[in-house]
Amino acid sequence: MRRSSPLLLVLLALTACTSVLPGDPGPGVRLEKRGPAGAVPQGLERFYGQEIGWGGCSAYADSTTTRALYRDRPSLECARVEVPLDYAAPEGETIRIGVLRRPATGDRIGSLLLNPGGPGASGMEAAVSLVPQVLSSEIGARFDLVGFDPRGVGASEPRVRCLSDAERDEERLDVDVDASPEGVAETERENQEYAGKCAENTSAEFLANLGTRDVVKDLDVLRSALGDEKLSYVGYSYGTHIGAVYAETFPANVRAMVLDGAVDPAQDEGDSLVAQGAGFQQAFEEFAAWCAGRPDCALGTDPAKAAQAFRDLTRPLIEEPVAVQGRKLSYNDAITGVVQALYSSQLWEPLNTGLTELKAGQGQTLLLLADTYYGRDADGRYSAITDAFTAIQCVDSPRDTDRAELAEVARRYRAAAPFLDDGTPPVGVLDVCAFWPVPVTAVPSPTAKPAGLPPVLVISTTGDPATPYDAGVSLARVLGGGLLTYEGEQHTVYLQGVECVDSVGTGYLVGLALPPEGARC
Numbered sequence: 001m002r003r004s005s006p007l008l009l010v011l012l013a014l015t016a017c018t019s020v021l022p023g024d025p026g027p028g029v030r031l032e033k034r035g036p037a038g039a040v041p042q043g044l045e046r047f048y049g050q051e052i053g054w055g056g057c058s059a060y061a062d063s064t065t066t067r068a069l070y071r072d073r074p075s076l077e078c079a080r081v082e083v084p085l086d087y088a089a090p091e092g093e094t095i096r097i098g099v100l101r102r103p104a105t106g107d108r109i110g111s112l113l114l115n116p117g118g119p120g121a122s123g124m125e126a127a128v129s130l131v132p133q134v135l136s137s138e139i140g141a142r143f144d145l146v147g148f149d150p151r152g153v154g155a156s157e158p159r160v161r162c163l164s165d166a167e168r169d170e171e172r173l174d175v176d177v178d179a180s181p182e183g184v185a186e187t188e189r190e191n192q193e194y195a196g197k198c199a200e201n202t203s204a205e206f207l208a209n210l211g212t213r214d215v216v217k218d219l220d221v222l223r224s225a226l227g228d229e230k231l232s233y234v235g236y237s238y239g240t241h242i243g244a245v246y247a248e249t250f251p252a253n254v255r256a257m258v259l260d261g262a263v264d265p266a267q268d269e270g271d272s273l274v275a276q277g278a279g280f281q282q283a284f285e286e287f288a289a290w291c292a293g294r295p296d297c298a299l300g301t302d303p304a305k306a307a308q309a310f311r312d313l314t315r316p317l318i319e320e321p322v323a324v325q326g327r328k329l330s331y332n333d334a335i336t337g338v339v340q341a342l343y344s345s346q347l348w349e350p351l352n353t354g355l356t357e358l359k360a361g362q363g364q365t366l367l368l369l370a371d372t373y374y375g376r377d378a379d380g381r382y383s384a385i386t387d388a389f390t391a392i393q394c395v396d397s398p399r400d401t402d403r404a405e406l407a408e409v410a411r412r413y414r415a416a417a418p419f420l421d422d423g424t425p426p427v428g429v430l431d432v433c434a435f436w437p438v439p440v441t442a443v444p445s446p447t448a449k450p451a452g453l454p455p456v457l458v459i460s461t462t463g464d465p466a467t468p469y470d471a472g473v474s475l476a477r478v479l480g481g482g483l484l485t486y487e488g489e490q491h492t493v494y495l496q497g498v499e500c501v502d503s504v505g506t507g508y509l510v511g512l513a514l515p516p517e518g519a520r521c
Contacts, residue, residue, distance in 0.1 A: 029055040034227025039253055043090050048224040052079045052099075060098060060124065060155040063377045069128045076128065077101045080157065081225055083218045086209050095206075097218050098155030099148045100124035102131055106141030110228045110255070112509065113146045113219065117237030117261070117492075119212075119396070120388030122154035123147035126236075133495045138506050143232065148222060150215045150242075153388050158206060162198040162387040165380055172374070173330045175318055179424045188430045195435040198391060208438035210388075211395035216246040216443075220253060230255030232509060236492045237261040237467055240475065243456075244445045247479060251450035256512055257481075258505050260459040261492040264471035265445030265478050269397050270409040275468050277417035283342040283465035284310075284419045286489050290345070291352055298355035307419040313358055314338075315423055322363040329363030329370075335420065337369030342465050344490040394433035395441045403428030449480035456481035457508045457515075459501065463489035482514030486521045 036049035057070040057078035070076065080096035100123075101111075116126035127147025134140035152160040163171060171194075176187045198207065219242065223231045232255045235243040240259040247254055264272060288306035291297040298313070299306040317331035341351035347369075354365035375383030400406055406428030414421045456479050460472020469485070476483035484504050486493045494505045500521035508514060 029053040035225040037224045037227045038229035039250075040224060044084070044087075044221070047083055047090070047221050050082060050225050052081060052225055054079045054101070057100060057124075060100070062155075063381055063383065064379055065377050066122075066125060069125055073128070073131075075102055075131075077103070078124070078155070080155070081218075081222060083151070083221050085206065087214065087217050093205075095151055096157045097148055097151060097222065098124055098157075099146060099222065100127050102127065102134070102140070102145040104140070104142055104144050108144065109142045109510065110144070110230075110232055111146045111223075111226045112139065112143035112232045112234060113148060113222060113226075114234040115148070115150065115236065115239030115242050117235075117239045118153075118385060118389055119150070119238045119392035120153055120160075120385040121238075122149050122383075122385075124149050124155055130495050133497065133502075137502070138510055139495070142510055144226070146222070146226065148219075150388075150392075151218060152202075152206070152210050152391065153384060158202070159384045160198070160207075160210065160388040160391045161201045161384060162194060162390070163382075165376075165382050167197075168374070168376075168382050168386070169327070169380075172333055172370070173321065173328060175331050177318055177331075177422050177424050179427045184427055184429050188434075191430060191432045192435040194390075194432050195394075195437060198387065199437040202387075202391070204437050207391055207436075208395070208441065210391050211441045211443075212242055212245050212392070213441050213443040215242055216249050219246055220250050223253065228255075232256045234258045234260070234494065234505075234509075236494075238263060240458075240467075241265075241445065244475065244479065245443050247453050247456065248446040248450050249443065251453040254454055254456070256454070256509050257456040258459065258494055258509060259456060259472075259475060259479075259481075260494045260505075261464060261467040262458055262460060262472040262475040263445075263467060264474045265447065266474050267471070269400065270405070270412070273409060274412045274416050275471070276466060277413045277420070279465040279468040280339060280342055281417040281419060282463065283489065284338075284417075286345070286463060287342060287348050287351065290348055294352070296352070296356065298352055298359055310338075310355075310419050311421065311423070313355060318422065322358065322361060324363045324367050327367065329358075329367045331422070333370040334358065334363070334366050336373050337366035340369045340373040345488075346490070390432055394436040395438065397433065397442065398440060399433050399436070401430060401434050403430070406430070446478055448478065453479065455512070455514050457484060457505065458482065459484045459486060459492075459494055459505065461486045461488050461490060461493055463487075464491050466491045482508075482517075482519075484515050484519050484521065 031051045033051045040048040054077040057076050060078045061067040061070045078100050082094050084090040085093040085095050115123050124147045127145050149156040241263040243257050243259045288303040292301050292303045299309040314334050321328035321330045341347035375385040410426035458472050458476035460469050462469050493501050504515045
């Protein structure tokens with residue numbers, strides 16, 4: 001479910017604050033007070049009604065990628081909003097949520113907040129990437145487009161930090177396919193060490209308050225501080241889980257929600273993983289069919305033999321990585337680069353290029369795709385996306401320590417995605433979360449429409465590899481919302497240039513009218 005865009009790196013220390021907007025806001029910062037608006041929980045009034053100091057966005061960039069995104073964009077405003085570290089103790093330590101806004105240009109309805117998924121992806125960067133799509137659209141005219149970096153992510157302070165950049169490079173070379181008892185023990189030892197480094201480099205108190213339970217409360221603070229009585233929201237991938245939990249927690253505070261690329265609220269972790277494997281297998285087969293029609297296809301002209309050709313091409317990397325300009329392409333990175341490319345048919349061309357290079361003993365394109373997945377910039381600095389993904393997952397999901405069950409899930413996953421079979425027997429290995437230093441804080445997704453929730457719109461893509469189509473059908477049913485089916489091969493689609501989908505989604509956000517039952521694009 002992880003999706004898109006490099007984030008920032010440096011872990012900042014937690015600090016106690018006595019006021020919501022501490023100190024001099026600084027030159028070029030404009031103070032704005034629009035809240036409190038709408039419902040305000042008792043004891044949180046100072047957060048819901050805080051002033052926000054808006055200024056330029058360059059100070060929020062800490063990588064070559066983000067600096068390029070924010071450069072020369074005078075229409076963008078950035079700020080940080082104060083929230084409690086622990087909502088059970090709002091008088092205690094506070095943290096800050098990074099926020100980016102592109103103001104409406106016409107008859108403003110309010111703010112449109114968005115989350116691009118992950119967990120761990122930057123909503124600020126996602127908002128910047130969507131600006132070209134909304135410049136001349138009704139969304140850009142009627143809404144302030146607002147991206148926020150969830151706690152622990154991107155420009156929010158502090159950030160999750162587990163590994164250094166050098167440690168992350170080294171970790172990517174560690175294949176961990178030894179299925180022997182000794183190999184399993186070694187992998188579990190490494191997972192335990194990783195969890196320990198997360199606790200060492202990010203405080204346990206912060207890790208304990210990092211999950212979706214807390215993100216949806218931050219989202220409600222943002223709603224009010226931005227001056228909106230009701231929330232208008234677009235969530236992609238894991239962002240649909242944020243939306244569903246918000247709907248369960250604050251149903252009366254919702255104005256409109258577009259949930260695109262749904263996480264199925266009815267599936268357990270094992271079933272969800274297997275379903276995702278089947279989704280990537282479907283995407284691989286679509287790629288193989290496309291590739292087979294080309295004279296330069298790296299996997300040959302017979303799609304039925306593509307999976308075996310792929311395994312034959314990638315498995316040698318387990319024993320011998322490929323040298324790439326002072327680095328190495330490992331088996332893990334090759335698989336990660338392929339998975340990155342399978343998120344969208346627009347990346348099939350570079351995927352074929354990468355596989356063709358691998359046949360020639362080269363790995364630059366697949367390594368670049370893997371770098372994109374992990375948020376590694378050209379200077380060798382990593383975003384926090386991988387560490388944040390793990391930290392959020394470990395407090396959001398039940399922990400499975402039954403090795404027999406884990407082995408069965410591994411077997412089912414290989415059966416669902418045979419192109420990813422590394423050739424070793426499936427075994428049950430305790431993952432990082434089994435050793436996580438703080439307890440699970442998950443808030444269940446709704447199992448029925450929350451009382452008082454207005455109609456929401458779910459968009460689901462028939463060929464989505466990461467969040468399969470049926471998950472969207474399930475979420476729409478649970479929330480009692482409308483469903484728009486998109487026939488395509490990609491992960492999420494709204495505001496990505498598909499006119500039919502954009503028209504339906506925008507019409508709903510502006511006018512609150514759902515499409516007719518059975519609507520398809």
